Amino acid sequence: MSIEIDVLNGDASWPRAEPLMQAVWPAHVVEKLSWGHVKWAHADLRVLIDAPEDAAQPGLACHVGIFFRDATWDGRKVHIGGVGGVSTRPDCRGRGYASLALNAAIRTMRDHEAVRFAMLFCEPHNEAFYQARGWQRFLGEVYAEQPEGRVRFEAMAPFVFDFTRKPRDGIIDLCGLPW
Template sequence: MSIEIDILNGDASWPIAEPLHQAVWDPHIVEKLPWGHVKWANADLRVLIETPEDGLVCHVGIYFRTISWNGRKVHVGGIGGVCTREDCRGRGYATMAIEAAVHTMRANEAVRFAILFCEPHNFEFYQARNWHPFTGEVYCEQPEGRIRFDYMAPFVFDVVRAPRQGTIDLCGLPW
């Protein structure tokens, strides 16, 4: 089976990714979740995995941001919107797409580490892929102002070396 992995501009490829997002995160269900009202950043790039049989099967958004950690500026990569079509899961697509995202971040020499945010049911999935819990505090922007972001748990990846604790300010919307 042949698969195609593309890394495309985030805004330009949103129309391709949107139907998969809607299928995985039904807006009617999401709006009732504790994080349903959160305003998220738009991805800078997107990893899209397509197969001839199934079309788009997997998506990972990539974000680049200068954040602050304990008051010091640091350039990081983020991943978000990780999703695989329900009937295509367990085939390694998300693992491949996350690897492609991390590879893309490594190509940007300024990136020190990567961050993602996830819910408890995905902790094991990311820990098995070398992401580590960040046990400090995370702040971000929302339309109402700066807030502590604790709707989801932060996990970090050592592109070079990621901190495990301290205070992170995303200096913008979360992803």
């Protein structure tokens, strides 16, 4: 059975993504989490995979948001990619959908030649998932914009996926909202 993977404009595809995102991260749950206060960027692109025909319900099975950003690393401008909002509907987990969608996100970011590396931020219980898929811990400091101004971003652990640069340390400023 073939699996169709769409990579679509982030704003235009939000109505398709929203029900899955709200189901995986309901507002009343998120607001009680340590990162519930964070203001996040909107995805530039979204990888979307629909549920298979034999699923109990139709609709979206998996989502990965893709971000592009002119950031800085140790004060030097660097164009980076980002991944966020990785989620698979509970009844569709363990079928490789998130792995497929992450691979599609990496291919898409690699196609943007100026992207030097990709970043994501995750909670401790998901670190092994990303490490098993080639993401490496970034041990330096990350800064981002929030409504109150520029802040050190420590809500979640930063991970990087190497393209032409391999950042492990130093200071990365996202120069905008985190994802």
